[in-house]
Amino acid sequence: RRPDSRPVRSPARGRALPWNAGYAEIINAEKSEFNEDQAACGKLCIRRCEFGAEEEWLTLCPEEFLTGHYWALFDGHGGPAAAILAANTLHSCLRRQLEAVVEGLVATQPPMHLSGRCICPSDPQFVEEKGIKAEDLVIGALESAFQECDEVIGRELEASGQVGGCTALVAVSLQGKLYVANAGDSRAILVRRDEIRPLSSELTPETERQRIQQLAFVYPELLAGEFTRLEFPRRLKGDDLGQKVLFRDHHMRGWSYKRVDKSDLKYPLIHGQGRQARLLGTLAVSRGLGDHQLRVLDTNIQLKPFLLSVPQVTVLDVDQLELQEDDVVVMATDGLWDVLSNEQVAWLVRSFLPGNQEDPHRFLKLAQMLIHSTQGKEDGLTGEGQVSYDDVSVFVIPLHSQGQDSNGP
Numbered sequence: 001r002r003p004d005s006r007p008v009r010s011p012a013r014g015r016a017l018p019w020n021a022g023y024a025e026i027i028n029a030e031k032s033e034f035n036e037d038q039a040a041c042g043k044l045c046i047r048r049c050e051f052g053a054e055e056e057w058l059t060l061c062p063e064e065f066l067t068g069h070y071w072a073l074f075d076g077h078g079g080p081a082a083a084i085l086a087a088n089t090l091h092s093c094l095r096r097q098l099e100a101v102v103e104g105l106v107a108t109q110p111p112m113h114l115s116g117r118c119i120c121p122s123d124p125q126f127v128e129e130k131g132i133k134a135e136d137l138v139i140g141a142l143e144s145a146f147q148e149c150d151e152v153i154g155r156e157l158e159a160s161g162q163v164g165g166c167t168a169l170v171a172v173s174l175q176g177k178l179y180v181a182n183a184g185d186s187r188a189i190l191v192r193r194d195e196i197r198p199l200s201s202e203l204t205p206e207t208e209r210q211r212i213q214q215l216a217f218v219y220p221e222l223l224a225g226e227f228t229r230l231e232f233p234r235r236l237k238g239d240d241l242g243q244k245v246l247f248r249d250h251h252m253r254g255w256s257y258k259r260v261d262k263s264d265l266k267y268p269l270i271h272g273q274g275r276q277a278r279l280l281g282t283l284a285v286s287r288g289l290g291d292h293q294l295r296v297l298d299t300n301i302q303l304k305p306f307l308l309s310v311p312q313v314t315v316l317d318v319d320q321l322e323l324q325e326d327d328v329v330v331m332a333t334d335g336l337w338d339v340l341s342n343e344q345v346a347w348l349v350r351s352f353l354p355g356n357q358e359d360p361h362r363f364l365k366l367a368q369m370l371i372h373s374t375q376g377k378e379d380g381l382t383g384e385g386q387v388s389y390d391d392v393s394v395f396v397i398p399l400h401s402q403g404q405d406s407n408g409p
Contacts, residue, residue, distance in 0.1 A: 036076035036166075037333050037391040038087040044068040044172070046098045066102055068174035070094070073186055073393050075333040077283075078164035082290030085153045086166055093148040094172070097141035105134050105175070135177060139313045142170065142181040146289065150309035154292040165290030168311065169200065169331055171397065176319035178329065178399070181311035183287040188331040190316065190399075191346045193324060198342065199314045202334075205270040205279040208286040212279065212306055213250035216269055224301045227280060228266040230258075236265050275338070279306055287311070318399060326353040328363070329397040332370070335390030339374045348373065349396075363396045370394050 046066040070091050076083030104110035110132050112123035120126075146168065157163060167184020180188050182200035190197040205212060209231065216222060216229035223229065230247050244257045247264075258264075272278050279286060280296050280303055287308045294303045321327070330345055340348075352369060356362040374388035 034080045035391055036080045036083055037335075037393040038074045038076065038080065038083040038166075039072065039393050039395070040087040040091060041071040041395070042069070042091070044070050044091070044095055044098070044174070046095060046102050048099075048102060066098075066105065066174070068172055070170070070172050071331060071395050071397060072168065072170045073331055073333055073395065074166045074168050074289075075184060075186055075335075075391070075393070076164055076166040077285075078291070078294070079162065080164070081157060081160075081162040082153050082164040083166040085156055086149055086168055086289050089152050090145060090149045090168065090170065093152070094141060094145035094170075097145045097148070098138070098174075101137045101141060104137050107134070110134060110137055134175065135179075135315050138172070138174060138177075138179055139315070142172070142179060142313055143310050146181065146183060146309050146311050150289045153290045157290065157292065163293050165288050165294065165307075167285055167288045167333070169333075170311070171199075171329065171331060171395075173318070176317070178316040178318050180314045180316070180329075180331075182314075183289065183309060183311040184285045185334045186332065187334070187337050188329055189342050189345065190327070190329055191349045192321075192327045193350065196342050196346045197316075199316060199329065201312065203287040203308075203312065204277060204284065205286050206273070206277045209270055210250050210253075211308075212269065212286060215306060217250050219305070222301070222305050223269065224299065226266060226296075226299060226301060227269045228264055229269045230264060231268065231270065232264070235268060235271065236260055238265065241265070279303060283307070321399070323400045325357070325398075325400045326350070327399045328353070328366075329395075329399060330370070331395040331397065333391065333393045335388045335392035336370060336374055336394060338390060339386045339388045340370070344373075345370065363398055367394045367396045370396075 044067060046068070048065040072087065072090060074083040074086045098105070101114075103114050109124065109127055112127055113119065167186055168182075169184065169186035169188060170181045171188060172179045172181075180199040182188070183203065185202040185204055186200070187202065188199040190199055201207065213229045213231070230249055232245060232247050236245065240260045241262070242260060244259050246255050247258050248255050267281060270277060270279060271281050275284070278284060280301065282296055283291070283294070283303055286306065287310070289309055291307055292304055295301055296303065326349070328349060330349065336345070348370060349366065352366050353362060356365070359365065371392055371394055374392050376387040
């Protein structure tokens with residue numbers, strides 16, 4: 001955080017972290033009074049199905065059955081409320097979801113029944129034929145946790161009369177694998193000496209065009225007669241009536257032509273390109289948490305039906321990598337990626353870490369350097385001198401120590 005930024009209580013600060021948990025740096029670019037970026041990280045203690053028990057999630061539990069680590073970034077919009085709630089809630093939702101399936105996680109193969117009963121003698125065969133593995137249970141737990149957290153945010157914001165939403169990018173280290181769950185336009189990449197591997201992809205109105213158009217096709221009432229679900233290269237004008245123009249619908253990756261009628265002159269469901277693309281002319285992302293009360297300006301049209309809270313999940317098998325000490329995962333909100341490419345971030349990582357091997361705070365300093373690069377303070381490193389006017393949050397997670405952890409029961 002810059003010295004002149006307003007003080008903001010971030011869940012990532014003031015908590016004791018394991019030395020290898022990774023480091024975050026957050027700044028307020030003063031696009032709003034409060035920092036809409038929030039972060040959280042710490043140790044996950046997953047117990048053997050003790051429902052209803054309450055304990056602080058970072059406390060070392062003597063009865064812990066499975067342990068892992070958790071990192072999360074939340075980029076708020078419409079105010080910081082949703083991001084703060086997510087930072088204080090999602091880890092608890094995830095822990096509950098993992099505890100509900102922990103017996104299946106540690107089994108050789110997830111059993112059909114957790115009750116121990118065997119209704120059908122060929123149950124193990126069906127599980128094997130479906131290819132169900134322990135990592136699928138973690139993916140399911142992440143998906144369910146995001147949905148549960150979204151419901152909590154909806155209730156809390158309605159009760160307090162607040163509004164807003166946030167994107168969510170989460171990484172979980174468990175049983176030798178790193179799970180990256182993304183709902184929004186934040187990004188995570190793996191940086192190694194000779195490899196740059198994307199661990200997430202941005203989920204925007206453009207990237208999810210077909211899903212959004214298909215929803216409008218199935219439920220046209222969601223558009224309230226104000227929007228057209230069809231995509232055209234530009235917004236059509238009155239002079240286009242009767243002309244044959246390029247278009248595509250939800251079932252199309254390619255393009256075709258149609259003759260323009262009056263319904264095609266309505267405002268596009270997805271308008272603009274690149275960073276300017278907006279869903280219903282309002283929101284720049286297509287997945288996230290919150291936004292239950294968000295409506296199109298001057299209408300009663302809700303955006304929530306088009307917004308998924310379910311993340312896309314990528315699995316990195318850390319145990320299968322021949323890890324080096326400088327192998328890291330960089331997680332950041334879009335304020336970083338608006339200015340720096342994957343290649344530029346990797347260049348900064350590879351330039352900084354080898355010369356700072358003995359510095360115990362080198363990952364924190366690297367996160368700081370990445371932040372400074374978005375503020376025009378590291379021009380010589382990128383050669384660009386571009387400046388981000390968005391709030392920026394960065395995690396740098398060293399994988400070498402993660403690979404050495406024992407995450408078994």
